[in-house]
Amino acid sequence: MSDFAGLTALVTGGASGIGRATAGLLAERGARVAVLDLDPSAVGPPLLAHRADVTDDTSVRTAVAAAVAGLGGLDVLVNNAGTGAQGTVEDNDDTEWQHVWDVNVVGMVRTTRAALPHLRRSAHAAIVNTCSIAATAGLPRRALYSATKGAVQSLTLxxxxxxxxxxxxxxxxxxxxxxxxxxxxxxxxxxxxxxxxAALEARQPTGRLVTAAEVAGAIAYLASPLSGATTGTALAVDGGMQGLRPRPVKR
Structure with a gap:
C-alpha cells in the first residue's frame, strides 16, 4: 500500500515496541516519519530520530519543531509514548501517580499542543492516541495505569x-x-x-498476546487518508477481550 505517499508523520515513543512498529509501517506505506523518544539512539534511516521527554514542555516543543522542519510539514501525529504501573490504589504513592499521569496523559497534551499549528496546515491531518483495554475493562492490579488510560479515551473524544x-x-x-x-x-x-x-494469554479469547505489528496496523488504518470519515473512535485490538465472552473449551 502507498496510502501515505507524500505525507509526513511523527511518532512518540517510537524507538521500541508499538511505536517502532508503527513508525516502520508508516514509512513502508510511503510516509516520511520522525520518531520522538527518550532514547532514540537505536533508530536509523529511513526514520528521523529526535530526543524528547514528554514530561517537559520545552523538550517537546523543541523536538516537535525540529522534526517538522526535517520532515517539511506534519500530517499525522501518533501519541504513543507511555509508561506502566502495577498495583491497587494502595500500592502506588503520590509521586508515582503524578509521574505516570504526567507521561500517559499530560505528555499527550504537550505533544499535541506543539503539533497542532502544523497539523492545521495539512489537508489530511490525523491524530492517533495509544490507549488500552484498561480503559474499558477492569484489570486486577492496574488501578493507576487504568485511570490514565480511561483519561486518554475521554481525551480522545x-x-x-x-x-x-x-x-x-x-x-x-x-x-x-x-x-x-x-x-x-x-x-x-x-x-x-x-x-x-500463560495467565495473560489465557484472558484474551485468541489465547495469545497482541503483537506490536497488529497494533501498528490499526494505528495506520486510523491515520490513513482512506479513513477520512473516521473520528472520535476507539478501535480495540485486543484479541476479543473487550467484547467477547467465549464458552470454555471442553477437554
Missing part, C-alpha cells in the same frame, strides 16, 4: 470534537496485553514468568 472543524481527525487504539518490552520486563520480574505469561 474531546479532542475529536474540538478539532473536527479544523479538519483534524482524532482516534485512539485500545490494545489488549501486547508483547512489548514493558510486558517483557514484568514477566521477567515475576516469580514464575512462564505461568504469568
Amino acid at each position: 474531546a479532542m475529536a470534537a474540538d478539532h473536527l472543524p479544523e479538519g483534524i481527525r482524532v482516534n485512539c487504539v485500545n490494545p489488549g496485553t501486547a508483547d512489548t518490552p514493558w510486558i517483557g520486563r514484568l514477566l521477567a520480574a515475576a516469580d514464575d514468568p512462564a505461568a504469568e505469561r
Whole structure:
C-alpha cells in the first residue's frame, strides 16, 4: 500500500515496541516519519530520530519543531509514548501517580499542543492516541495505569470534537496485553514468568498476546487518508477481550 505517499508523520515513543512498529509501517506505506523518544539512539534511516521527554514542555516543543522542519510539514501525529504501573490504589504513592499521569496523559497534551499549528496546515491531518483495554475493562492490579488510560479515551473524544472543524481527525487504539518490552520486563520480574505469561494469554479469547505489528496496523488504518470519515473512535485490538465472552473449551 502507498496510502501515505507524500505525507509526513511523527511518532512518540517510537524507538521500541508499538511505536517502532508503527513508525516502520508508516514509512513502508510511503510516509516520511520522525520518531520522538527518550532514547532514540537505536533508530536509523529511513526514520528521523529526535530526543524528547514528554514530561517537559520545552523538550517537546523543541523536538516537535525540529522534526517538522526535517520532515517539511506534519500530517499525522501518533501519541504513543507511555509508561506502566502495577498495583491497587494502595500500592502506588503520590509521586508515582503524578509521574505516570504526567507521561500517559499530560505528555499527550504537550505533544499535541506543539503539533497542532502544523497539523492545521495539512489537508489530511490525523491524530492517533495509544490507549488500552484498561480503559474499558477492569484489570486486577492496574488501578493507576487504568485511570490514565480511561483519561486518554475521554481525551480522545474531546479532542475529536474540538478539532473536527479544523479538519483534524482524532482516534485512539485500545490494545489488549501486547508483547512489548514493558510486558517483557514484568514477566521477567515475576516469580514464575512462564505461568504469568500463560495467565495473560489465557484472558484474551485468541489465547495469545497482541503483537506490536497488529497494533501498528490499526494505528495506520486510523491515520490513513482512506479513513477520512473516521473520528472520535476507539478501535480495540485486543484479541476479543473487550467484547467477547467465549464458552470454555471442553477437554
